Amino acid sequence: MPIVLVGLSHKTAPVELREKVCMPDMALPDQLARLKSPPVPECVIVSTCNRVEVLAHCPEAHAGITAIKQYLAAGSGIAFSDVEPHFYTLAGSKAIQHIFRVASSLDSMMVGEPQILGQIKNAFAAASKEGATGVVLNRLMHKAFSVAKRVKTETQIARYAVSISYAAVELAKKIFDDLSEKTVMLIGAGEMSELAARHLMDHGAKRLLVTNRTYSRAVELAEEFSASAIRFEDFTDSLIRTDIIISSTGSPTYILGHQQVKTVLYERRNKPMFMIDIAVPRDLDPAINRLSNVYLYDIDDLQAVIDTNIQERRKEAEKADEIVLAEVGTFERWLDSLDVTPMIVLLRERLEQIREEELARTLPRLNGVSKKEKKAVEAMASAIVNKILHGPLQALKAENRSDTRDQLIEILKEIFQLEQTRKGPPQKP
Amino acid sequence: MxxxxxxxxxxxxxxxxxxxxxxxxxxxxxxxxxxxxxxxxxxxxxxxxxxxxxxxxxxxxxxxxxxxxxxxxxxxxxxxxxxxxxxxxxxxxxxxxxxxxxxxxxxxxETKELTPLLQSSWLGVHVTLAFLGDAAFALAFAISVMYILQEYQLKAHRFGATFRKLPSLEILDGMNHRVITIGFLLLTLGMITGALWARASLGSYLQGDPREIWSLITWVIYAALLHARLTVGWRGRRTAIMAIVGFAVLVFAFLGINLFISSYHYPERF
Missing domain, CATH: 1.20.120 (Four Helix Bundle (Hemerythrin (Met), subunit A))
Structure with a gap:
C-alpha cells in the first residue's frame, strides 16, 4: 500500500485559487468524512493559507490520487481542468519526504516559521479523531513531528530574526547583554514600532517611556503598555536615562541631531545607546551613528539584517534537508519491515499448529508415562519448532533488499504451504 | 619532559x-x-x-x-x-x-646559578606579581580584539560569521574593565616590590634599567585608561584600542629588552 500526497501550495497556485480550495479547521471533520472512501481509506487533510494537501495511504496509488484530486476540485467549485495543473502529486519516499519538509517548515514561504508545525498537528488530531488514520499514517505523522523537532534543535533555522521587531531585539542583545536594567523610549506611534517595543519589553526591558506629539495619544499608549508617558517637548530631557530609542514619527525633519546626542552621551558617561529609526522620512540624523557608543539603525539597515538572516536560514535549511533525508530512510525501513511481519506471524502460526496437532495425537497414546516425562516431550516439540523457525526468521529480518526479500517470502510460502493455512488445515501428505 | x-x-x-x-x-x-x-x-x-x-x-x-x-x-x-x-x-x-x-x-x-644580586626572597614575590599583571593585560588584549570585532559589525551594520559567536558589547566591556583593573593592581604591586627590592639591594628605588622604564610606560598607559574611565566615562572602543596598544608596548618591553637590550632583569645577557 503506497503513501501518496496531493496538494497545491504557494509554490504552485496563486492565492485566488488557494483561498477557494482551502478549508477552515472547523470544517475538517465533515471534509474528512467526505474524502474517506475505499480508494482513500486513510487520509490527513492539511489546510493553511499557504497550502492545501491531502496525505493518504491507499491500496492503489493511481486510484487514490484521482479520487483526492476530484475531491479537492469539487470542494473548490472550480472546473477540474482549471485546478488540475496546479496540483502536485507525490508517492512513496517523495511523499514522505514532502510531509517531513512541510512539518519542519522547510517548504514554508518564510522558511523556519514556527506556525506550520502546530497547523499540521491540528490536521492530524482532526484526522485521527475522525478515525481516518491507521498504523502507517499515525506512525508517519508522529515521525514528521519528531523530525521537525530534530530540525529545530539541531539546526539554527529558527534562530535568525526575520522581522523588524525581532531583528531589533537580536541587535539589542548584542549591544546590551541583559535588558533587565534598560529603559526603552518609544517616540511616535505605529504598528511596527509598537511591536518592537513590545518585543523588547517581553525580553525583559525594565521600563518603557512613551512620547507623542499629541500628548493624549502618548498617555493612551502608555496605559496600554503600562509605561510612562512624557511630553514630546521634553523628551530630550529623558534621553539621559534612555538606553534604547524606537522612533517613528511623521516629522519631515530630524527630531534628534548629532550635537544633541553628543551632549546626552557626555552626561550619560558614554553608556551605550541603541537607536532604531523606523520613520520615513527619517527621525534621527544619520550622523549620530558616527558617535562612539551609539548604534543607529534605520529601516533599511534593519531590512538588510533581515535579508542576511534569510540567507542564513536558507543555509540552515540545507542541513535540515539532510536530516529529513536520513529520517525518510528510517521510516521506509520501518515500512518495509511491515511487509515481513505478517509473513513471520504466518510462519509461526503454521508451525505452532503442527506442533499442537502432533502433541494432541501422540500424548494420549503414551501409556504409563509420568507427568514429568510428558512435560519433557512437550518441551522437545517446542524446541524443535523454535529451531526450525530460527533460520527462516533470521533470513527474513536480515534481508533488506525488497526484491530478494519478496523472493524469499514466496519460497517460504511454498515450502511451508502457507497460503493454505488461512483457508483450512493443510492436506496431510 | x-x-x-x-x-x-x-x-x-x-x-x-x-x-x-x-x-x-x-x-x-x-x-x-x-x-x-x-x-x-x-x-x-x-x-x-x-x-x-x-x-x-x-x-x-x-x-x-x-x-x-x-x-x-x-x-x-x-x-x-x-x-x-x-x-x-x-x-x-x-x-x-x-x-x-x-x-x-x-x-x-639550563637553569644557571643565581647571581648574588638576585638571591633574595623578593624574587618570587616581585616576579609573580609582575607576570600575573602582564597575563591580565594579555587577557584584556584578547577581550579587546573581540570587542573591536563585535563593535565594528554593530557600527557598520555588516554582520559576519563572528557576530553570533561573540558575546555582547556590554559583557566584553565589563570583562575588559575588570581584567585591566586587576592587571593594573598587580603591576603596581609588582613595581612597588621591585622598587623596595632595588632599594634594599642596590640602594635606590629606581636604577634606570630599561625594563623599569618600559614598565613605567605601560603603567602610565593603563593608569591613563583607568583614569579616563573613572572621570569622563571612557569606555568601549577607545578603551579596547588603548588596551591593545598597552599590550603591544608590554610585549615589546618583554621581547625587545630580552633580545636586544642589556638589563639586570635578564642576567644571561647582563
Missing part, C-alpha cells in the same frame, strides 16, 4: 579552540577547555620541579620567563572562564599561551 607534555595539551587545546571558533560545537569547546586544564596542571608540575631543582622561582632566563608567562596567561584565562563561561574567549588567548611555550618547551636550557 613535563613541559613538553604540557605543550602537547596546549597544542590540542589550540587546535580544538580554533576549530571551535569556526564550528561552535559543544564537544569542541569542552575538548579545548579540558585539554587546557590538563595542560595547565602538567605545566604547574613542571614549574614545581624546576623550582625544587633550582631552589627559587624558575624565571631567571628568557625561556623560563616565557614559560612562566604562558602559565600565568592560562591561569587568568581559566579563572575568567569559570567566572564568565564565555567559551569563545579561549579561541583568542589559548593560541598565544601555546606560542609562548613553544620556545621554552622545545629548546632545552
Amino acid at each position: 613535563m613541559l613538553k607534555i604540557a605543550l602537547g595539551f596546549y597544542l590540542l587545546s589550540t587546535v580544538a579552540c580554533l576549530l571551535y571558533f569556526v564550528f561552535p560545537k559543544k564537544l569542541l569547546g569542552r575538548t579545548y577547555l579540558v585539554s587546557a586544564v590538563v595542560g595547565f596542571l602538567c605545566h604547574s608540575v613542571a614549574l614545581v620541579q624546576d623550582y625544587v631543582r633550582a631552589g627559587h622561582l624558575p624565571v631567571t632566563n628568557f625561556q623560563e620567563g616565557l614559560s612562566f608567562f604562558s602559565w600565568t596567561i592560562i591561569l587568568i584565562f581559566l579563572l575568567l572562564e569559570f567566572r564568565y563561561r564565555i567559551l569563545i574567549l579561549g579561541s583568542f588567548i589559548i593560541p598565544l599561551a601555546f606560542a609562548a611555550l613553544l620556545y621554552p618547551a622545545l629548546v632545552s636550557y
Whole structure:
C-alpha cells in the first residue's frame, strides 16, 4: 500500500485559487468524512493559507490520487481542468519526504516559521479523531513531528530574526547583554514600532517611556503598555536615562541631531545607546551613528539584517534537508519491515499448529508415562519448532533488499504451504 | 619532559579552540577547555620541579620567563572562564599561551646559578606579581580584539560569521574593565616590590634599567585608561584600542629588552 500526497501550495497556485480550495479547521471533520472512501481509506487533510494537501495511504496509488484530486476540485467549485495543473502529486519516499519538509517548515514561504508545525498537528488530531488514520499514517505523522523537532534543535533555522521587531531585539542583545536594567523610549506611534517595543519589553526591558506629539495619544499608549508617558517637548530631557530609542514619527525633519546626542552621551558617561529609526522620512540624523557608543539603525539597515538572516536560514535549511533525508530512510525501513511481519506471524502460526496437532495425537497414546516425562516431550516439540523457525526468521529480518526479500517470502510460502493455512488445515501428505 | 607534555595539551587545546571558533560545537569547546586544564596542571608540575631543582622561582632566563608567562596567561584565562563561561574567549588567548611555550618547551636550557644580586626572597614575590599583571593585560588584549570585532559589525551594520559567536558589547566591556583593573593592581604591586627590592639591594628605588622604564610606560598607559574611565566615562572602543596598544608596548618591553637590550632583569645577557 503506497503513501501518496496531493496538494497545491504557494509554490504552485496563486492565492485566488488557494483561498477557494482551502478549508477552515472547523470544517475538517465533515471534509474528512467526505474524502474517506475505499480508494482513500486513510487520509490527513492539511489546510493553511499557504497550502492545501491531502496525505493518504491507499491500496492503489493511481486510484487514490484521482479520487483526492476530484475531491479537492469539487470542494473548490472550480472546473477540474482549471485546478488540475496546479496540483502536485507525490508517492512513496517523495511523499514522505514532502510531509517531513512541510512539518519542519522547510517548504514554508518564510522558511523556519514556527506556525506550520502546530497547523499540521491540528490536521492530524482532526484526522485521527475522525478515525481516518491507521498504523502507517499515525506512525508517519508522529515521525514528521519528531523530525521537525530534530530540525529545530539541531539546526539554527529558527534562530535568525526575520522581522523588524525581532531583528531589533537580536541587535539589542548584542549591544546590551541583559535588558533587565534598560529603559526603552518609544517616540511616535505605529504598528511596527509598537511591536518592537513590545518585543523588547517581553525580553525583559525594565521600563518603557512613551512620547507623542499629541500628548493624549502618548498617555493612551502608555496605559496600554503600562509605561510612562512624557511630553514630546521634553523628551530630550529623558534621553539621559534612555538606553534604547524606537522612533517613528511623521516629522519631515530630524527630531534628534548629532550635537544633541553628543551632549546626552557626555552626561550619560558614554553608556551605550541603541537607536532604531523606523520613520520615513527619517527621525534621527544619520550622523549620530558616527558617535562612539551609539548604534543607529534605520529601516533599511534593519531590512538588510533581515535579508542576511534569510540567507542564513536558507543555509540552515540545507542541513535540515539532510536530516529529513536520513529520517525518510528510517521510516521506509520501518515500512518495509511491515511487509515481513505478517509473513513471520504466518510462519509461526503454521508451525505452532503442527506442533499442537502432533502433541494432541501422540500424548494420549503414551501409556504409563509420568507427568514429568510428558512435560519433557512437550518441551522437545517446542524446541524443535523454535529451531526450525530460527533460520527462516533470521533470513527474513536480515534481508533488506525488497526484491530478494519478496523472493524469499514466496519460497517460504511454498515450502511451508502457507497460503493454505488461512483457508483450512493443510492436506496431510 | 613535563613541559613538553604540557605543550602537547596546549597544542590540542589550540587546535580544538580554533576549530571551535569556526564550528561552535559543544564537544569542541569542552575538548579545548579540558585539554587546557590538563595542560595547565602538567605545566604547574613542571614549574614545581624546576623550582625544587633550582631552589627559587624558575624565571631567571628568557625561556623560563616565557614559560612562566604562558602559565600565568592560562591561569587568568581559566579563572575568567569559570567566572564568565564565555567559551569563545579561549579561541583568542589559548593560541598565544601555546606560542609562548613553544620556545621554552622545545629548546632545552639550563637553569644557571643565581647571581648574588638576585638571591633574595623578593624574587618570587616581585616576579609573580609582575607576570600575573602582564597575563591580565594579555587577557584584556584578547577581550579587546573581540570587542573591536563585535563593535565594528554593530557600527557598520555588516554582520559576519563572528557576530553570533561573540558575546555582547556590554559583557566584553565589563570583562575588559575588570581584567585591566586587576592587571593594573598587580603591576603596581609588582613595581612597588621591585622598587623596595632595588632599594634594599642596590640602594635606590629606581636604577634606570630599561625594563623599569618600559614598565613605567605601560603603567602610565593603563593608569591613563583607568583614569579616563573613572572621570569622563571612557569606555568601549577607545578603551579596547588603548588596551591593545598597552599590550603591544608590554610585549615589546618583554621581547625587545630580552633580545636586544642589556638589563639586570635578564642576567644571561647582563
